[in-house]
Amino acid sequence: MGSxxxxxxxxxxDDPxxxxxxxxxxxxxxxxxxGRPLSLTGNMYVWDYKGISVTYVLLDAQHEVAVxxxxxYPM
Structure with missing residues (x-):
């Protein structure tokens, strides 16, 4: 998972x-x-969708994402 x-x-x-x-x-x-970059440099991103926000790091060399x-967020 990453963290x-x-x-x-x-x-x-919950399930939904x-x-x-x-x-x-x-x-x-x-x-x-x-995803939305957290800064101008670096490999940390945020993806927001339907009230869920995922912060992750993109590990380019390994071709992996670590959450x-x-x-x-309440909708």
């Missing part, structure tokens, strides 16, 4: 939110660099 913080946050999601998170993961597999945070 024990993210794992704990995912465990607290987990489904949304899975949609985000599918997009990240196809286009991980299309650091998963937050749910």
């Amino acid at each position: 024990p913080v993210a794992e704990g946050q995912i465990d607290e999601l 939110d987990v489904d949304i998170l899975l949609e985000i993961y599918q997009v990240l597999q196809l286009a991980p660099a299309n 650091l945070r998963v937050d749910r």
